[in-house]
Amino acid sequence: MSNALDVSWLIQKDRIHSDVYLDADIFEREIDILFSRHWISIGHEGEIPGHGDYRQRLIGRQPVIFLRDDSGTVRVLMNRCTHRGNAVCQNERGNSKGFTCSYHGWRFRLNGELATVPFPDRYGGDFDKSALHLRQPAQVASHRGFVFATLNPDEVPLTEWLGPRVLAELDDIADLSPLGELLVNAGVHRLKFRANWKLMIENAIDGYHAGSVHRSYNESIAARTGVNLASLATSSAPARIVDLGNGHCAWDSRALLAAGAKSLPTMQSKGDAARAYEAALIERHGKDRAAHLLSKSGSHLYIFPNFSYVGSHFRLFQPVSASETRVQLFPILLKGAPPDINARRLRMHEGFYGPAGIGGQSDDIEIFERNQLGLAARTDPWSIISRGIHLETRHDDGTVSGQITDELSNRTLWKRWRDLMTQPSEESAPCAR
Ligand code: FES
Numbered sequence: 001m002s003n004a005l006d007v008s009w010l011i012q013k014d015r016i017h018s019d020v021y022l023d024a025d026i027f028e029r030e031i032d033i034l035f036s037r038h039w040i041s042i043g044h045e046g047e048i049p050g051h052g053d054y055r056q057r058l059i060g061r062q063p064v065i066f067l068r069d070d071s072g073t074v075r076v077l078m079n080r081c082t083h084r085g086n087a088v089c090q091n092e093r094g095n096s097k098g099f100t101c102s103y104h105g106w107r108f109r110l111n112g113e114l115a116t117v118p119f120p121d122r123y124g125g126d127f128d129k130s131a132l133h134l135r136q137p138a139q140v141a142s143h144r145g146f147v148f149a150t151l152n153p154d155e156v157p158l159t160e161w162l163g164p165r166v167l168a169e170l171d172d173i174a175d176l177s178p179l180g181e182l183l184v185n186a187g188v189h190r191l192k193f194r195a196n197w198k199l200m201i202e203n204a205i206d207g208y209h210a211g212s213v214h215r216s217y218n219e220s221i222a223a224r225t226g227v228n229l230a231s232l233a234t235s236s237a238p239a240r241i242v243d244l245g246n247g248h249c250a251w252d253s254r255a256l257l258a259a260g261a262k263s264l265p266t267m268q269s270k271g272d273a274a275r276a277y278e279a280a281l282i283e284r285h286g287k288d289r290a291a292h293l294l295s296k297s298g299s300h301l302y303i304f305p306n307f308s309y310v311g312s313h314f315r316l317f318q319p320v321s322a323s324e325t326r327v328q329l330f331p332i333l334l335k336g337a338p339p340d341i342n343a344r345r346l347r348m349h350e351g352f353y354g355p356a357g358i359g360g361q362s363d364d365i366e367i368f369e370r371n372q373l374g375l376a377a378r379t380d381p382w383s384i385i386s387r388g389i390h391l392e393t394r395h396d397d398g399t400v401s402g403q404i405t406d407e408l409s410n411r412t413l414w415k416r417w418r419d420l421m422t423q424p425s426e427e428s429a430p431c432a433r
Pocket residue numbers: 081082083084085086101102103104105106
């Protein structure tokens with residue numbers, strides 16, 4: 001896409017144009033700008049608890065290794081041999097003492113240093129191993145174990161990108177653990193679907209679809225437990241969507257508890273495990289904060305562009321093309337919580353989002369593909385995101401919120417998308433070292 005191509009008109013305050021889901025040039029610009037020049041989520045430190053644990057990830061289309069080195073430092077290294085560019089890490093996940101390039105045998109330490117090269121006698125005196133370490137993204141930073149990276153050395157600090165409200169949301173997630181530490185060791189679900197990645201991020205904080213798309217799930221829960229999930233996402237439900245700034249947003253479930261909802265994970269928990277868990281949270285955080293944390297146990301968080309947290313898991317979105325997306329879902333367990341509490345979290349995650357889950361794949365993924373199909377009919381190429389636009393509430397602290405079935409989250413993320421996508425195009429940002 002050239003600089004001259006203007007995408008700003010595609011995003012209006014109450015509608016968006018189909019090109020943003022269908023156009024290959026726009027997709028390339030997303031990879032260049034959103035996924036290369038700004039912060040994206042890489043994963044969570046809990047995925048790689050042991051020295052030498054690693055995962056392969058992508059920054060845009062660039063392969064990286066997300067790992068913990070032998071000093072315990074979490075790193076992100078470009079998965080490219082500094083000799084002639086071979087990928088030094090082949091497995092999607094694993095544990096290693098280092099990475100040996102399979103082409104000519106250069107060996108790299110976990111901290112990225114070039115350790116040895118075969119037959120070094122054929123290099124001249126100016127051959128400097130210390131200048132040939134594995135490269136790394138320009139910036140890597142984390143908050144409460146959630147790791148982010150960017151290829152852009154001039155990008156603002158992560159704390160500024162996230163903003164204080166998102167930082168507080170991540171604190172609330174991590175503090176659900178009585179030890180303040182999340183475990184991300186329960187495996188991963190991988191999804192792929194034939195639709196644009198933004199159809200799933202729109203859905204990350206969308207209460208409007210729950211009654212129709214998840215009707216069969218709601219009915220099965222009602223039949224088994226008597227709990228009326230459908231009532232949580234009607235136009236009179238008290239839950240709110242909150243604009244957290246910079247394209248980030250949240251579904252705040254606290255009002256559901258205040259209204260007496262009995263459907264969210266810890267609310268269902270009765271008995272010794274729930275009492276022990278609550279007591280452990282009170283001991284660590286005090287009564288008020290513990291109550292605050294428990295009241296948010298069903299909340300959702302979306303961090304622009306590729307991260308969302310959905311109650312008991314977080315997910316990373318990986319765009320492949322304008323019409324293909326891959327997603328990884330990581331269940332989150334709580335270090336120090338009673339085993340029954342963690343087992344409940346995992347069972348709830350599996351029941352809705354797991355490979356045999358009734359909601360995530362059979363419902364939402366099917367809808368994304370139908371959405372992509374329908375968007376191709378372009379006699380009228382506009383999608384409407386005006387629901388609740390006249391009913392938004394501006395609070396004293398500057399935040400804006402809307403009702404759970406309103407389209408505030410869509411307006412929030414699309415405004416951010418437009419602001420970033422209308423930046424002038426540049427050469428790909430360099431990496432450090
Ligand atoms: S490309 Fe890696 S050792 Fe040659």
